[in-house]
Amino acid sequence: MVKLRALFWILFVIVGASVMIGLGFWQLSRLNERRALNAEIKSRLNQPSTTITGEALDTATIEYRHAIVTGAFDFSQEILLRNRSFSEISGMHLLTPLRIEGSDVAVLVDRGWIAYTASDPQTRVAYASPAGLVTLTGIIRLRQSRPSPLAPLDPPLSPDLPRLDAWYWIDIPRIQQQVPYPLLPFFIEQDAGPDPAALPAAGWEADFGDGPHLNYAIQWFSFAAILVVGSIALARKNMKRETTPAGGRANDKLHV
Numbered sequence: 001m002v003k004l005r006a007l008f009w010i011l012f013v014i015v016g017a018s019v020m021i022g023l024g025f026w027q028l029s030r031l032n033e034r035r036a037l038n039a040e041i042k043s044r045l046n047q048p049s050t051t052i053t054g055e056a057l058d059t060a061t062i063e064y065r066h067a068i069v070t071g072a073f074d075f076s077q078e079i080l081l082r083n084r085s086f087s088e089i090s091g092m093h094l095l096t097p098l099r100i101e102g103s104d105v106a107v108l109v110d111r112g113w114i115a116y117t118a119s120d121p122q123t124r125v126a127y128a129s130p131a132g133l134v135t136l137t138g139i140i141r142l143r144q145s146r147p148s149p150l151a152p153l154d155p156p157l158s159p160d161l162p163r164l165d166a167w168y169w170i171d172i173p174r175i176q177q178q179v180p181y182p183l184l185p186f187f188i189e190q191d192a193g194p195d196p197a198a199l200p201a202a203g204w205e206a207d208f209g210d211g212p213h214l215n216y217a218i219q220w221f222s223f224a225a226i227l228v229v230g231s232i233a234l235a236r237k238n239m240k241r242e243t244t245p246a247g248g249r250a251n252d253k254l255h256v
């Protein structure tokens with residue numbers, strides 16, 4: 001029975017340490033992926049600006065490119081993006097179609113942050129500018145989709161719900177269902193204006209950090225080492241106890 005129990009414990013240590021080491025190397029691979037992605041984003045940000053004319057673009061290579069586009073905002077089709085923050089203050093972003101000059105298509109433009117208190121249709125009319133043709137710059141971003149089943153869900157459109165005013169995700173194919181003209185399969189995050197206090201607060205910031213992956217990898221490797229070293233120390237302690245006579249230490253002599 002003792003040998004069987006010891007065998008189970010050895011198997012547990014081997015399997016547990018192997019899993020922990022595997023998770024550590026997985027975190028290192030995630031770290032390498034993030035660094036590669038950061039390098040790719042920096043490379044695209046350093047490329048010349050792309051002029052958006054309404055023609056099809058290769059969505060595999062345009063994300064994070066600088067863009068310039070001329071057109072007119074259609075504020076009647078504007079929507080909100082939920083759960084956005086600015087200076088640690090919760091609010092929403094304004095997402096407005098820009099009907100591209102000389103084209104029959106539009107591109108969605110993330111114009112920036114406003115407070116929740118200004119998000120109802122009557123109040124946000126104050127941000128329905130500029131009117132007429134405008135030329136703006138920004139960063140090209142691809143559509144967003146629900147990242148996991150636990151993430152908030154935008155309800156499907158239906159005859160009873162023909163339009164959503166506030167969305168969690170910039171899911172362009174779904175937004176297209178409520179817009180009466182074609183939308184490009186990407187959106188633009190508008191650059192910040194000259195006045196940082198002006199609303200909506202536009203602009204885009206990139207996080208080029210490594211994230212938590214290296215720390216997680218070190219933790220998993222440490223857990224594996226603790227399990228192995230601790231198990232060896234415990235086994236040696238048990239072996240020493242089993243070889244020690246019940247009446248005292250192994251080297252003690254009986255005096256008469």
